[in-house]
Amino acid sequence: MLFSHTALAKYRIHKITQFINYAGLNTATASKKKTSRSWYWLLLLLLLPACMVQRIDRTPYQQTDYYQETLASLNSHPATITTGDTLEVGWAKVNITPPAPAPLAGYGKRLGMDYEEVHDTAWVRTFAFDNGQTEAYFVSLDLLIVPMLVLQELEKQYPTLGLKPEQVYLSATHSHTSFGGWGRKIGVKLLSGEFEKEIVQQLTQQIVQSIQLARQNLTPTRVGYGSANAASMVRNRLTKSREDRDTELRFLKFERPDGTTAVLSFFSAHPTTLPSMQPILSRDYPGVLVDALEERIEFAAFSAGAVGSHSAVHFQEAPFGGMEEVGERLATILRHDLHQVETDYIYTLGYNRVPLLLPEPQWRISENLRLAPMLFNWLFGKHPAYVTSLQLGDIVLVGAPADYSGEFMDELESAAAKEGLEVIATSFNGGYIGYVTPAEHYNLDKYETRSMSFYGPHSGNYLTEMLQLLLRQHATAGPALPPTEIN
Template identity: 65%
Template sequence: MNTRKKKSARRYVYVYILAFLLLITACVLRPVDRTPYQETDYYRQTISNVQENAATITHGDTLQVGWAKRNITPPAGTPLAGYGKRLGMAYDTVHDSAWVRTFAFSNGKTEAYYVALDLLIVPMEVYAELEKQYPALGLKPEQVYLTATHSHTSFGGWGKKLGVKFMSGKYDAELVKQLAQQILQSMREARGKMQPTKIGYGSVEVPSLVRNRLLKDPENPYYEDRLRTRDTALRFLKFERPDGTLAILSVFAAHPTILPSKAPELSRDYPGVLVDALEQRVAFASFSAGAVASHSATYFQGDTYESTEAVGNKLAKRLRQQLASVETAYVYTLGYGRTPMQLPVPQWRISKDWRLAPILFNSVFGKHPAYVTSLQLGSTVFMGAPADYSGEYVATIREQAQLQGQQAIITSFNGGYIGYITPEKYYDLDEYETRSMNFFGPYSGSYLTEIILDQLAKHSN
């Protein structure tokens, strides 16, 4: 072959290689879609879901309340959940056990449940298993309001897909079934203990214990906003029976990520300290993660149990100081709701303007349903998000609730998971929460918040 023919052949090879690379790139990468969410089909479908799925609001007899807890700690050798860098590391000791803590409510016309799990999230596989079992209790899924403490040192083993297993270790189908049964048993026990009970809402500001971790870098263009963009309230319900027995349901918006990621110990982090300290004074207590996206606990004794003790005990002390002044009353309204959310195609980014193809995201994380959930007890309405939901949205939601003559409490991790939800002004920041963990595009925060507000409006008096 002469030189000219050789060069021509090489050119063809280069062209084929280039075409192949372009084809692969086209299959793997997509530009970020910045279409306003109000102009999309998924938004229109969800608005239709909002209109079609009315909340159940009943006004009946005096609300009866029961509570129960069960130890859900699996044996040593079970993986921890919360940090990918553990690579599925198992724990060999239990510093403090994990529990499911459940409240049951009935006003004679309907009943509902509030379930708090000492887990990173409410696992999607557990959620699916529970939905199969609810009919045996005479319940619909919307009657069970699910939450988690979001401890990053509790157990895993509950995720099937690669991306979930990366954070929670090897999947264990028996663990999932057992956990679902333990939750159901706690619901049965709480149901069997219901009594007429007064309820009161309380809140105390604890700004010294929470920081906006997304805005920690002085080079961040929003750094000066770091103090005013926090949800610093410890919110709680006080339950009081005629004999003086008290129970507490508490919610706070700071990540329980104090303890070191590489220690092979299971712990509830600071929420465990808070709940244990409260139960030294009251009959029962629970904790749920609030709008924790961007929010971390502030502590000063390193990644140690001394720090979890300090944070948990200070929260407990501040709550107890407020407790006596919280008035309680019998209430008669019990409500609940669930709105299915249609999601945009995944936009899992590798750079500011480029994302991986949806098929890659779905193969790594799977496709799961997402809902906005709600639970109303008298004039207090809980709103549940399927995400690490940002505390920066809390003020807007609470303002609407106040206009409705109500109090709103926002919790994250209601059984679905769509990533970190932060305001879109942060979308182009090259940060973990806004780049790696923003799964569904620049307007996820405004979209989810609008649906939460629509769901809240259904509970308007």
């Protein structure tokens, strides 16, 4: 007889219960009952692992129901793409820093440690886009991730703004020394500290406020895309390979007629330059980068790129020396190329958000064994996951609900080039499915592929294919021409 994993677990529990009942009904004396209880606990301890531990499912993802369902979802959720008037752009930032003490997020070994002081303020930074036909927003939080509970609360607020969820592209800087307190489940609390409802509520309102302020600041603006080589600043901490890295510092340049300039930058290296047990809140190197840029331009923002498996390279060992070194060097690289990037008015604006169906969780305890999905869900909860996109002319941003590996960027850029597009990938779009890396790395006994790989050997390749298909949707937009020049 064949059983599913869930049915097999229920069957084993049923047989254990049968044995316990049988043992209890057939003991004649108190002494025998005590002995029976001892045997009961021993048997339970012996059989419980059989219910809690399962083998890794290595079924190719193309043969699974979740793959087919996500394909169907993509087909039924075409991207919204409009060509209208000259794109207007607005920007704004809002302070989101809770007063100390509040929990830090980023390292489980902190066990929910509070920060005692603030080294540099955390913000939500938002760009608004409107072409007269539709509007969209890019939101970046100075946080480890975009918390799932905050996403849920935002979706309740979007109708009051006249928005749908797909119109708001969410991202985070991924600082491991920003505040937590935004998760209820035990596993999330381990990484983000004790849950504080007020933090979730305040953060939601602060994001809404940033959207409103950016919307009020809309002005016709020229847009340009730039990319600078920053190979000296990033390493692949998973494979140590110099080839399998995303070495580009990507950025969007926004110029207004009065000369006002804003920059939105992206880099694929973990902001983990600070001591893990230091009770001080900081944005890490993204904060230094943004502040350095704002010394010369009106506004700057940063979003974590494909940071999975990638770390920043630094040599300074002082408590804040590493973050200052990385941030300043990236700012120097970006400023060198910024003036060379040409900008132009664009007219095409697009966006999408598609549900990403997932297999059962496969949280590993060895190369071939995993804990039962029900235990993972008890620890971390069940949350929806999505792939997201935002299109500005021929530039398309794609968002992943994960620590998305920079090793996939060559594939994404190749797919985008075939469609005549530029692509930027970001991580942490409001869901979280762990680290996703190429399937060939799955058996490595590393933190990324063992402790933080939640959904099996093919999750990275599966997610990358969905992002490529999402890109293909945006290729239908055609050239970014003003309405008078179309046809």
